[in-house]
Structure formats: structure tokens, C-alpha cells
Amino acid sequence: MVNTPTPLKAEAKDLNFYYSNGHQALKSVNLPVYEKKITALIGPSGCGKSTFLRCFNRMHDLYPGNKYEGQIVMHPDNTNILASGVDPIEVRMRISMVFQKPNPFPKTIFENVAYGLRVRDEKNKRVVADKVEEALKGAALWNEVKDRLNDLAFNLSGGQQQRLCIARALATDPEIMLFDEPTSALDPIATVHIEELMDELRHKLTILVVTHNMQQAARISDYTAYMYLGEMMEYGDTDTIFTRPNRKETEDYITGKFG
């Protein structure tokens, strides 16, 4: 990758994934993830894009019988995060995730964001408070909640809850953030806030986002990958994918001729 101006942050290499029932959800998937760029994964339901995303923070480990083959290598340290010796908790510190539906813990706004730090056993109150403020600012939520940090997180609106989840994910200083359809449960304005936020976050970290909304992928991502039936069909810079995709399958999907 000497000729690439942007360094690689992570890389999926010949990744296969089997669910415990034997179903192969990913078939030899390869994908480069460039540092401080947004990579969007698109594809019809059941194509494996969420399964793929979840491999990045070992979510599948939570259920017995799931099996990975191949590698997801993180740079610059060249760690294969799927290797059996690697602690999933460690992986999740470096690679955090934001889900489709905002899922704040039944705690205060402050404690939601501080959660990751507490897991890390951070005892210094000053450090925790600073980190929480920084994360809430990073998630563009600080001004809206600074006077009610001790309110229950459930009192926030849907869009605010989603930004709270982003703040929670940011608090541990992750290197990569995974977004699994982060705006599909939000109204258009809240969606714009999240997209704007992702655009800001791009300067700090690497983002991998699954979205059903193709216009969203076109708006926010630098690179787009199209998946179908567990395979990586096409990958390229977003402008190219949306103006002149190479494969007919991609073309049919993004122009709405699918099926």
C-alpha cells in the first residue's frame, strides 16, 4: 500500500463467518478500511453487512458456536483481532459500536458516558468528569445536556439518545467506530445531526457504517462497499460507485433495479 496516500487502519482478509447453525454468512470477504475515512457498507437485507460489521468488535463471540475464519488486521500494530489470544474486551476498547436504536443504559446521562471509563477502572473523578465532557462535546451534545447531567438518559429525545450513545462510545478513545444503521430510527433533522457529527468525527477516527439508505452512503462516505449474499461484490471510492460502478449487480442495486 505504498502508493496509497491514506494509510490503512484495518483490513479484512479472506474473512469467512459461520453462524452456529452452520449458515455461512460471509464468504471470503476482503475489505480495506482507510484511516480517518468513512467507509459505508451497503447491500440488501441479509447480505451480511451487519454480520461483517459485528466481526470488527467480536460481537459474535457473545453467542456460542459462531465461527470466524480469516483475519481482520488492525494497523499500525498488525494485530489480527480475530486471533484466539486476543481479548474481545480489548478489541471493543479500540473499536466501539453505535447501534440502530439508541440504547442508553438505565442510568444518568453522566454515568452512561462514564461507563466505559469505569469498566477500565478509572478512579480519578477529575479525569472521568473531563473525559465525559470531552466525549459529550465530541458528540455535539454537551450544550444540550450540560445542565442536567444527572437526569436519566431516557429523558432525552431519540436523536439526543443516539448522540449520547456516540458520546459513550467516544469516551474510551476508540480508533475505529462502527455504526450499524445509526439513523434508521431517527427523524430527518436528527439524522442530519448524526451525519454532521460523523463528518466531524472523521477527523479524529476511522468510521465503518452500515446503512440501508443509499443516499446517506453517498452523502457521508469516502468509500463504499456493496455486499450481496455474503460476498463483497464491489468496493471503491464513493463517487465512482455511485456514478459508474463496475459490476452490473452494483448498478442494479443502486439504481433500484434489483429483484
Add this chain to the structure above:
Amino acid sequence: MSSEHIYKQYDAELEAVRAKVLEMGSLVEQQIVDAIQSLVTSNNKLATSVIEKDHMVNTLEVQVDEDCSHIIVRRQPTASDLRMVLMMIKTITDLERIGDEAAKIARFSQKSIETDRMWTPRFAEISSMSNLAREMLHMALDAFARSDATKVLEIAQMDQELDEHYQMTIRHLITFMLEDPRTISMSLEVLFIAKAIERIGDHAKNISEYVVYMVKGKDVRHISMDEMEQEVNN
């Protein structure tokens, strides 16, 4: 283009606007033929009709523009659909300009008929130039209708030929003007007509280049013939 959209209405919308562009194309083509015909046969009535019909060309341009905005707003076209919409928006601008050139020729034609300064010998040159330009336009529109990216090469060749024709006409006219200053005013008019036809050729070439963008997603504007050949054949 090949298969159908899940939204059938989207297909119908794209097809309707495509048909309108082709309709505009054939109207413009006829305008050129009539404008030249009015000139060569001193047909004042035909010249007037060309000038009057120019608004039809303009109306179609506005309509296609609106239709394309509608598709962009409603459908957010991507890939080949996007390229086709972009291509059509650009194509109609060139077609509208060709329409203007035809009207311009018709006005010259009217003027020369009214002042009775017909100067038929030079019109033979104009006539053959206009045949070439009209053929280029016809081929470009045909390439659009058939999504044929290869025609651009032939059209670019013809455009060079047309340019040479034009240069030759200028040289001839200069000789005339030098020999007999009384021909200057008429020579200049013929020169303007030749220029109008040369511009029609350029617009036709533009359209054929947009077809390549539509079909292959490649931009072949402002590159050499050799590069163009490579792009089209790859």
C-alpha cells in the same frame, strides 16, 4: 437502461424525457435543413417558418430541464440513470444552441432575399458544409437513441473535416473580397453562415461525447483523437 426499475413509474419518467430529447433533436435537425434550404432556394416563407419554430425548440428545452429536475428531486438517480439525466441536461443546451444557429441562418437568408443580393456560387460550399453538420447531428442523436459510444470517433473525424471546410471557405471568401471590394458585405454574411454551421458541428460532437459519458461513464471531452479511441474501445 437494460433492465427495469422496481418503480415502474421511474422507468416511464426516464423514457418520457428521453423521448422528448429525441423529439427536440429531430426538430432541430429539420430546422437546419429548412434554414439552408431557404437560403439556397431563396425561400422567404421557409426562412420565416424556421424563425417562428425556434420557440418550439426553446419550449422543449425548458420542459426537458423541468423533467430532469423532477427526476433528480423525486428519484435521486444514481449510476447509469444519473449519467443519462446529466447527459440529457447538457444535450438540450447544445440542441438549443443549434436551434439558435439555424434561426440565425434563416435570418441571414431573409435579409439576403429582401435586399436581393443573392450570391449563389458560394452557397454550394455552404450547402455541402451543412450536409456534413446535419449528418453529424443525426449520427449523434442516433448514438444517443441506441446508447452507442463508438460513434463519437466517426463524428470527431467529421468535425475535423468540417473545420477544414470552414477554413477553406474563409480563404475563398478572402480572395473574393480582395478581388472585388463590392463583395465584402455579402462575403461577410456567407462567412457568418459558415461559422454558424461550423458551430453546429461542434455541438453535435459535444452531444456524441456526452453519449460516451452516459454509456461508459468516461469523460472524453478535450482529449486527442488517439486518447479518445483508447477510452472508447476499452
